[in-house]
Amino acid sequence: MTERLRTGGITTHAARLGAWHGDGRPLVVFVHGLLTDSLASYYFTLGPAFATAGMDVLMYDLRGHGRTDRPATGYRLEDFVDDLAALLDALGETRPAHVVGNSFGGTVATAFSAWHPARVATVTMIEAEPPVAVWTGHMAEGLADAKTRLARAEAFGWISANYGAHTARLSTVAHRIFESTTLAEDVPASRVIADDLGALTRPLLALFGDESGLAEQVPDLAAKVARCRTVVLPDQGHSVLVERPQETRDLILAWVHEHTLAEAAP
Amino acid sequence: MTTDLSTDPAAVLADIAGMLRTVGADLGLDDVEITRATTFHDDLELESIDLVVLSGALRSHYGERVNFAEFVGALELDEIIALTVGRLVDHVVASLAAAA
Incomplete structure (x- = not known):
């Protein structure tokens, strides 16, 4: 089912899979990436498998994306984190969640764990x-570059x-977001955590190509985060979720199962 | 769901066309003719998020018998891009027949 929920000043479009009886089942929240992304990236990939495995699955469109509202301003990381907290509040959800994020969504997930550790299982x-801090530099560079290239109308013919x-x-979707919002300026101005990563106290699984x-x-x-597991997939670029869905699914399912069992142990 | 649902392909096509008009109301799909050959991507210009909304509409209408997320999840990206209304109609008809 998909639904629209009031989250702070905006309405968020969300989809839930699983039983949702609140009977101690693990809660998994999926956060998608920037600009060309939406909850569909999980709805048709990882989501159904996690529901079949007995978990409650929550997917949603980030502000400015998919069918969630697109306010003109308010696209710093802390805004995205507030939206996730408000979404869980709107659902009356108190279980610590296993939060999974792809690309920018991974940064949102990590920030959420730093600023709301009690709401996060892994x-x-x-x-x-x-x-x-270095992430904001990467985002400033990447977003400015994408915005400039997309602003040239002829680029669409070239891309096509x-x-x-x-x-x-x-x-075209990405261009529309750049034209109607301050996202490209806001994301690099986001609140950050200290470089020692001491704010990351929850178990962290990091997948890379x-x-x-x-x-x-x-x-x-590995050096800075106490409970950290890293997996690097060989012969793989940035599109891990799209191009390696089975391995991604199996790695995260095993990770969530492991930590659910650990919590249930006396 | 206890309603009696038709497994007649023409009736299913009419049902799905109705859902698409609802899903695409703000996309200006009111005047578009929807046939078996209509593609979701090129003809209707639906984005993947619109397919999620369509999935919700299918579930409301057909209940557990039709699992659109699973159907789309099994397709490759180029198959999703080439997906026609007719192929979805066939999937729905087969799912309803299997559940009957």
Whole structure:
């Protein structure tokens, strides 16, 4: 089922799978990435498998994306974190959640665990960075570049010719978000956590593709985060969720099961 | 759901066309003719999030018997892009027949 819920100043579009009887079943929340993404990325991939495995699954469209409201301003990381807290409140949810995020969604998940640790059982980042100062620099660069390239109208014809109509369509969606919101300026101005990652107290699973560059964080994460597991998939770029759905699903399912059993143990 | 649902392909096509008009109301789909050959991506210009909403509408109408998320989840990206209304109609008809 999909539903629209009031979350702070906006209405959030969400989809839930599973029994939702609140009887001690694990709660898994999936957070998607920026611009060309929506809850559909999970709805048709990982979501059904987690529901079949006996978990309650919550997927939602981030502000500005999919069928959630698109306010003109308010796109700092802390706004996205507040939205997630408000969404769980709107559902009357008090279980600590296993929060899974892809790309920017992984940063939202990690920030949520840093600022609301009691609401989080575990965190999974798929091809993402924790919200530290260097991340804001990467986002500033990437967003400015994408905004400039998409602003050239001829780019759509070029994208269509070189990557196909589907990618051109997605680019149109991204362009619309840039044109109607302050997202490109807001994300790099986000609140961050200290570089020592001491704020990350919840167990962290971090998945990477070895060709994306983000896997370079592995030694740092392993050294700084107490309960951290990192997995690097070989011959894989940034699109881990889309291109390696089975491995991603199995790794996260095993991780959630493991931590659910650990919590249930006396 | 206890309602008697038709497994006649023409009736299912009419039902799905009705759902698509609801899902696509704000996308200007009111005047678009929907046939078996209509594609979700190129003809209706639906985005993947619209398919999620359609999935909710299918579930409300057909209940547990039709699992659209599972159906789409088993398709490759290029198959999803090429997906026609007719292929969904066939899936619904087969699912209803299997559950009958």
